[in-house]
Amino acid sequence: MKKNKNIYLNQKAILATMHKKEQVIAPILKQELGIEVAVPEQLDTDVFGTFSNDVERAGDQLEAAQKKVETAMLQSGLNIGLASEGSFGSHPIIPFMPFNRELILFVDKDRDLEVTGLTANGNTNYAGKIVESYEDAYEFALAQGFPDHGVIVKATEDTTNRKEMEKGIIEADHLKRAVSRLLTSSRKSVFIQTDMRAMFNPTRMKNIELATLDLVKKLQSFCPVCTTPGYEVIEYKKGLECAYCGNPTEAVRSHLYKCKNCTHEEEILFPSGKEYADPARCNWCNP
Structure with a gap:
């Protein structure tokens, strides 16, 4: 490569x-x-x-x-x-x-x-919750990193009506206004979720x-045959042998690379630099 x-x-x-x-x-x-x-x-x-x-x-x-x-x-x-x-x-x-x-x-x-x-x-604050008051909404928002992380308030979790949601909320006053507007005499709760826009x-x-x-x-990473970039791993092959008993383990034994242009393939053995797996990872030695 x-x-x-x-x-x-x-x-x-x-x-x-x-x-x-x-x-x-x-x-x-x-x-x-x-x-x-x-x-x-x-x-x-x-x-x-x-x-x-x-x-x-x-x-x-x-x-x-x-x-x-x-x-x-x-x-x-x-x-x-x-x-x-x-x-x-x-x-x-x-x-x-x-x-x-x-x-x-x-x-x-x-x-x-x-x-x-x-x-x-799993490094994400992705979350949502039904709340019945501004205080509940604010507590949820703080737990998700507010105000550094924004939130969205919607009339219901499933609503797709843009008039019934407010996005990009990063200030407490805006959050309070949004919750107050969407809570009505017939709607006792609203849905708040993290704003996942970057x-x-x-x-x-x-x-x-x-x-x-x-x-x-x-x-x-360039193909060794045609020099096209994007020469990458398309398969991680397991079966690295156990250092104690010699049986195949779930540890990766090789990487299979493939070119996007000329379809050249190459298997690289022992990508971790280790030719044998730790017996602690062996299902035969540690069933």
Whole structure:
């Protein structure tokens, strides 16, 4: 795997965002790849989906990012584009814990290349709650990092009516007004949730940064045959042998790399630098 070329030095890319994601993405791409990142002056990325559910997401996570990039590149006339897309839900192993998966897509039209940076972890304040008063709403907000982290107040959890929700709340007075407006004689409770848009959520912004670093790592990895960037691991093969009994374990034995252009594949053994697994991780030695 070659990692010493800088083919994007001094090139320009358009980043499809209206939520200040360039604050973390642009400096990394400039420092690591020499790419100058621009942001569209008028691009409403909310038309591709919102976390408040007033606009349904356009396809899955990758498809939504692809639509954002396509639109931004068309508007700007640039042949390199980026977009990030986040998803939130229950942790895959610990269901009661929240989970954030961040994806950043890099598209190089001239090379017909798509590369994605990814991160996924439980470092998120994603949450929501039904409340019956401003005091309850304020208590919830504080627990989620308010006012550094914004919140959204909605008439009900399922509402998609923009007139029945207020977003980007980062001040106590605004929170009080929103709760008071949506509480009526016939509505005794409202729904408050964390605002997961990047500009209102520093915790999510950190995960976007991590996804960008993963993207850079992949763009700095070149196919040993055709030198196309984005030469990345497509499979983690388990079966590293136990140092004591020699049986295969659940530890990773090799990484399988594949080129996005010429489909060259390469298996790299012992990516951790260890040829045997700790017996403590062996199901035969520790059933």
